[in-house]
Amino acid sequence: MRRGQGIKIGIIIAALLLSIWYLYPTLRLSTISPQAKGQMDREELARLEKRAVKLGLDLKGGTHLVLEVDRSKLSPKEARDAVDRALEIIRNRVDQFGVSEPLIQRAGQDRMIIELPGLQDPERAKELIGRTALLEFKLVKEQKELKALLERIDKVLSKGKEKEKEKTKLAELFKESPAGSLEAESATSEEEHPFSYLVEFIDQQYGQIVVAEEDIPRVDSLLSRPEVQALIPQDMELRWGAEYANLRGERVKRLYLLKRKPELTGAHLTDAKVTIGRGLDPEIANRPIVNMRLDKRGARIFSRVTGANIGRLLAIILDGNVYSAPRIKSKIPDGRAIITGIGRMDEAKDLAIVLRAGALPAPVNIIEERTVGPSLGEDSIHKGINAAMVGMILVVLFMVFYYKGAGLIADLALILNLIFVMAALAGLRAALTLPGIAGIILTIGMAVDANVLIFERIREELRAGKTVRVAIDAGYSRAFRTILDANLTTFFTALILYLVGTGPVKGFGTTLMLGIVSSMFTAIVVTRVIFDGLTAGREVAKLSI
Numbered sequence: 001m002r003r004g005q006g007i008k009i010g011i012i013i014a015a016l017l018l019s020i021w022y023l024y025p026t027l028r029l030s031t032i033s034p035q036a037k038g039q040m041d042r043e044e045l046a047r048l049e050k051r052a053v054k055l056g057l058d059l060k061g062g063t064h065l066v067l068e069v070d071r072s073k074l075s076p077k078e079a080r081d082a083v084d085r086a087l088e089i090i091r092n093r094v095d096q097f098g099v100s101e102p103l104i105q106r107a108g109q110d111r112m113i114i115e116l117p118g119l120q121d122p123e124r125a126k127e128l129i130g131r132t133a134l135l136e137f138k139l140v141k142e143q144k145e146l147k148a149l150l151e152r153i154d155k156v157l158s159k160g161k162e163k164e165k166e167k168t169k170l171a172e173l174f175k176e177s178p179a180g181s182l183e184a185e186s187a188t189s190e191e192e193h194p195f196s197y198l199v200e201f202i203d204q205q206y207g208q209i210v211v212a213e214e215d216i217p218r219v220d221s222l223l224s225r226p227e228v229q230a231l232i233p234q235d236m237e238l239r240w241g242a243e244y245a246n247l248r249g250e251r252v253k254r255l256y257l258l259k260r261k262p263e264l265t266g267a268h269l270t271d272a273k274v275t276i277g278r279g280l281d282p283e284i285a286n287r288p289i290v291n292m293r294l295d296k297r298g299a300r301i302f303s304r305v306t307g308a309n310i311g312r313l314l315a316i317i318l319d320g321n322v323y324s325a326p327r328i329k330s331k332i333p334d335g336r337a338i339i340t341g342i343g344r345m346d347e348a349k350d351l352a353i354v355l356r357a358g359a360l361p362a363p364v365n366i367i368e369e370r371t372v373g374p375s376l377g378e379d380s381i382h383k384g385i386n387a388a389m390v391g392m393i394l395v396v397l398f399m400v401f402y403y404k405g406a407g408l409i410a411d412l413a414l415i416l417n418l419i420f421v422m423a424a425l426a427g428l429r430a431a432l433t434l435p436g437i438a439g440i441i442l443t444i445g446m447a448v449d450a451n452v453l454i455f456e457r458i459r460e461e462l463r464a465g466k467t468v469r470v471a472i473d474a475g476y477s478r479a480f481r482t483i484l485d486a487n488l489t490t491f492f493t494a495l496i497l498y499l500v501g502t503g504p505v506k507g508f509g510t511t512l513m514l515g516i517v518s519s520m521f522t523a524i525v526v527t528r529v530i531f532d533g534l535t536a537g538r539e540v541a542k543l544s545i
Helices: 005-031 034-039 042-051 076-080 082-097 122-130 143-158 163-176 180-192 213-223 296-308 345-357 374-428 434-463 468-500 503-535
Strands: 062-069 103-107 111-117 135-139 199-201 208-212 236-247 250-259 269-276 288-294 314-318 321-324 336-339 364-372
Touching: 005 042, 005 374, 005 503, 062 082, 062 122, 076 082, 082 103, 082 111, 082 122, 082 345, 122 345, 122 364, 135 250, 135 296, 143 180, 143 199, 143 250, 208 213, 213 250, 236 314, 250 314, 250 321, 269 345, 288 296, 288 345, 314 336, 321 336, 374 434, 374 503, 434 468, 434 503, 468 503
Parallel strands: 236 321
Antiparallel strands: 062 111, 062 364, 103 111, 135 314, 199 208, 208 250, 236 250, 269 288, 288 336, 314 321
């Protein structure tokens, strides 16, 4: 055995065994039926899925989003790192959401690319990712202040109407209606109180009113008028409740008059968990609630606020909507609070996720959305595998036909090359994408390219009358420089694609780099070891090449 031959054989065997170890979870998962997966231990299945080759968005299906951070309302100092902070917060949200192998990266100055493989609920993903999650605690104003505000709004909206017109209209209503007095009274109420006519008071002490579902657009329209906005005091604001409620069989939404300045914000939140409420209160019993815990400073502020406002309502607001406004019954010194009024358990879970991850520094807008269904991904897998198999079969047949026995050695190296590439993907936990499959197909051709150069050099040496042993040595030594130069230039190109590319381009660059390294190893080391083994210790008169 030639010097170093044993070391090379040991390296090849070690690389093969390591590859089999990395590929075992993928092979096992591919042979398990969906029914068997359902019966497996969840922890064991999770370990297998974690170690298996991951599929990218275009193969597994999922959601692709391009987000843009709106920095227009931020100060220059806040805007400087707003995108990076938003990226980190969104990454935390997605990680807690449980998406396997997500792609979250910055693209340009204000944009981010989010890819969530396997996620088939894009609406829920958009809600989770795009939510600003600004949490605030604000005191609800008293009812007398709300009534005074509504009176001023009614007065401004009804101002300018001529009394003669009102009398004429009322007279016509009296003549046309059998129940004239009632309809006239109703018409007068709507005419004189165009805003408060649309609402109903539900609290005798605090500023809570309800609006019927069909009247909400009208109320929003009236509140958006500049003359109405000017009437709202600087220290107050009107906010809608987050959920609809039923009042005497009618869907309604609450509208609150709040103190504008928050008593506390979500900046002091340390944890948020979902539980099912207990007790007799219909707002809590058997409904999902979010339990929040505040840090020490937040707990001190919360203790002071609740201690000084016993009996008042404290609204809990997320992204401008009031989720609940519980009555403060006693001082709360432990920094704990709950959010009620949540309709579904998955909504409560998502709310807890965004609260734990923190609020975005600025709103994000979805400017591109693409969803790939699992059937399309499955079709891409089949077509990609078929293309790879056809390419591999053609290369194998060509090498055997043109180089005979040496072609078989090159084909063996090609098979090892594919095993090493897939094992490297599993070991690096990189996702296999459709462009990645294209990179592997390209690698199939490149894997034998080096052997073609070597075999042609060996043929030249044999034609020059050299012995088989000398021809093999000369063929490998003379072709090495050319092979190295060609592969290095391709490797650096693939590296640039990986570094500056996104999604599909990055996947192509990854598999191409792995394929180049692996093909260099199999073409130069593996095939050389086989040739050395065939010619060791004896004189070979003829080489099948």
